[in-house]
Amino acid sequence: MEKGKSNNKKNKSSSSTAMTVDQFVSTMAPLLDLEKEAEISLSMSSAETRSLDSAQKKGSTILNLKCADIQTGLMGKTLMELQSNKGDILPPHKFGTHDVVVLKPNKADLGSPALGQGVVYRLKDSSITVAFDDVPEEGLNNPLRLEKLANEVTYRRMKDTLIQLSKGVLKGPASDLVPVLFGERPPTMSKKDVNFTPFNRNLDHSQKDAISKALSSKNVFLLHGPPGTGKTTTVVEIILQEAKRGSKILACAASNIAVDNIVERLVPHRVKLVRLGHPARMLPQVLDSALDAQVLRGDNSALANDIRKEMKTLNGKLLKAKDRNAKRDIRRELKSLSKEERKRQQLAVTDVLKNADVVLTTLTGALSKKLDGMSFDLVIIDEAAQALEIACWIALLKGSRCILAGDHLQLPPTIQSVEAEKKGLGKTLFERLADLYGDEITSMLTVQYRMHKLIMNWSSGELYDNKIEAHSSVASHMLYHLEDVKKTPSTESTLLLIDIAGCDMEEKKDEEDSTLNEGEAEVAIAHAKRLVESGVRASDIGLITPYAAQVVFLKKLKSNEEKLKEMEISTVDGFQGREKEAIIISMV
Numbered sequence: 001m002e003k004g005k006s007n008n009k010k011n012k013s014s015s016s017t018a019m020t021v022d023q024f025v026s027t028m029a030p031l032l033d034l035e036k037e038a039e040i041s042l043s044m045s046s047a048e049t050r051s052l053d054s055a056q057k058k059g060s061t062i063l064n065l066k067c068a069d070i071q072t073g074l075m076g077k078t079l080m081e082l083q084s085n086k087g088d089i090l091p092p093h094k095f096g097t098h099d100v101v102v103l104k105p106n107k108a109d110l111g112s113p114a115l116g117q118g119v120v121y122r123l124k125d126s127s128i129t130v131a132f133d134d135v136p137e138e139g140l141n142n143p144l145r146l147e148k149l150a151n152e153v154t155y156r157r158m159k160d161t162l163i164q165l166s167k168g169v170l171k172g173p174a175s176d177l178v179p180v181l182f183g184e185r186p187p188t189m190s191k192k193d194v195n196f197t198p199f200n201r202n203l204d205h206s207q208k209d210a211i212s213k214a215l216s217s218k219n220v221f222l223l224h225g226p227p228g229t230g231k232t233t234t235v236v237e238i239i240l241q242e243a244k245r246g247s248k249i250l251a252c253a254a255s256n257i258a259v260d261n262i263v264e265r266l267v268p269h270r271v272k273l274v275r276l277g278h279p280a281r282m283l284p285q286v287l288d289s290a291l292d293a294q295v296l297r298g299d300n301s302a303l304a305n306d307i308r309k310e311m312k313t314l315n316g317k318l319l320k321a322k323d324r325n326a327k328r329d330i331r332r333e334l335k336s337l338s339k340e341e342r343k344r345q346q347l348a349v350t351d352v353l354k355n356a357d358v359v360l361t362t363l364t365g366a367l368s369k370k371l372d373g374m375s376f377d378l379v380i381i382d383e384a385a386q387a388l389e390i391a392c393w394i395a396l397l398k399g400s401r402c403i404l405a406g407d408h409l410q411l412p413p414t415i416q417s418v419e420a421e422k423k424g425l426g427k428t429l430f431e432r433l434a435d436l437y438g439d440e441i442t443s444m445l446t447v448q449y450r451m452h453k454l455i456m457n458w459s460s461g462e463l464y465d466n467k468i469e470a471h472s473s474v475a476s477h478m479l480y481h482l483e484d485v486k487k488t489p490s491t492e493s494t495l496l497l498i499d500i501a502g503c504d505m506e507e508k509k510d511e512e513d514s515t516l517n518e519g520e521a522e523v524a525i526a527h528a529k530r531l532v533e534s535g536v537r538a539s540d541i542g543l544i545t546p547y548a549a550q551v552v553f554l555k556k557l558k559s560n561e562e563k564l565k566e567m568e569i570s571t572v573d574g575f576q577g578r579e580k581e582a583i584i585i586s587m588v
């Protein structure tokens, strides 16, 4: 690390980015309200949405669906698959997995009651699967519609956290951490280098350095991970080392998928962990680690079950009893059993959480009542540069030390309200701390395992001071090195630019004011076909674009191409953190 540079950075920024707790709370509270309003106006509940058709055009409603399949699974939830009554693919929409939705009769009035409320579990071009807690009982044989709800719970939770921060956190687990994160007290590191024996034998030098520094940090550490440099790999090793030291850890990320990614990589190491959250939001392979699943396996759950059986017998007796005194006695017994049952259920949850060395959840999930009163030795946040600072505080208030992993030079969190964004809602804690303390608390990973060096060189030069090197496994990797791929003009270039200027391919706007270019979309699909014809598997190709309207149009073109069925199409944001052998970008 360059010392001089770190000091520079610190001096420059302490004045420009230091912020007191009070300033933070008073700036953020109104911005959160703006953001909430913007999100509500995007959803169905908006007063501006006067008709169902306009709601469908906005993408917040999908009309005219049929129930194609119902299954039970997922810890007692009902999974319902819905398809369009009108054709093979769903109309353009803005539903995403994990969104909260309501199911209604297709033609029911805007404000009419729902048949059921659930969480989007799976999305395909032709169907959408929703997980309901209870099966909607009637109306499923008629046409249906789905409406997207604004996620008000998340805002309430963030507001609660601001209130907690504003009340002062002199007591509580984070009392020593807060002053450091607001620049009132300097961060500290243990004097001695921490040596460790890695669980992962493949760690590179920059990963090992970062881990050692993370383990010696006493209050805050930033793990800066440029694309493909093994940030999550490093986070997993830090968690394992900390668990080995006896720390109780809360590990979070902004998105469910990022949390599951960590769970998946921890499970083989048999560390005692629990994943908190709605099972419909988890990857199938981590469900075994879910709190719900572990609670069901616990002794107290078995006891609660026995009590429920006993109550059932007693209820039967109560129905048959004639004598008033006997009835009174049974009722009394039922009441005490019911209390005992509730207690056992709560204990079952507490047992699992107390027993775990690592608790994993999304940032907003960390405000779950189940974690009330619990404190952690360490809070680790992955994807921290994509999370709102307020969301980070939900987790941070539960711990005395924190490690944030991310890359503030990649995409920031998505913000709906232009005004809130301008006024600073999107400035992340990661960025603020990087400005405030710089190299003093940061390690950057410098070996990347994703890209050919020619692709990497641009970002390394522009953003990372030319410090990134490509690992030998990828440095010269070409598409035609893949099994069964032929050397053709499409597979022998590392980076291919196709200029469509002057080709009569004009941009246009869709009803939502999103931009698309149909001609360019055809060029992109044609290139994907050439790659597949050269032997590249469609599932190894990702087609990304900055505009939602272009995604919709590309998907429409793809639906006519059998060979491209397994190719993923997504917005750029939606793809961040993923990897494919070949990426086609439609810039529009």
Ligand SMILES: Nc1ncnc2c1ncn2[C@@H]1O[C@H](COP(=O)(O)OP(=O)(O)OP(=O)(O)O)[C@@H](O)[C@H]1O
Residues within 6 Å of the ligand: 202, 203, 204, 207, 225, 226, 227, 228, 229, 230, 231, 232, 233, 234, 449, 450, 576, 577, 578
């Ligand atoms: N030391 C290593 N040796 C070999 N492969 C590695 C090493 N570290 C990471 N990788 C590989 O590099 C890829 C990216 O790793 P990981 O998912 O941890 O990166 P990341 O930095 O979190 O990614 P993103 O850029 O999406 O944030 C993975 O395929 C991983 O297995």
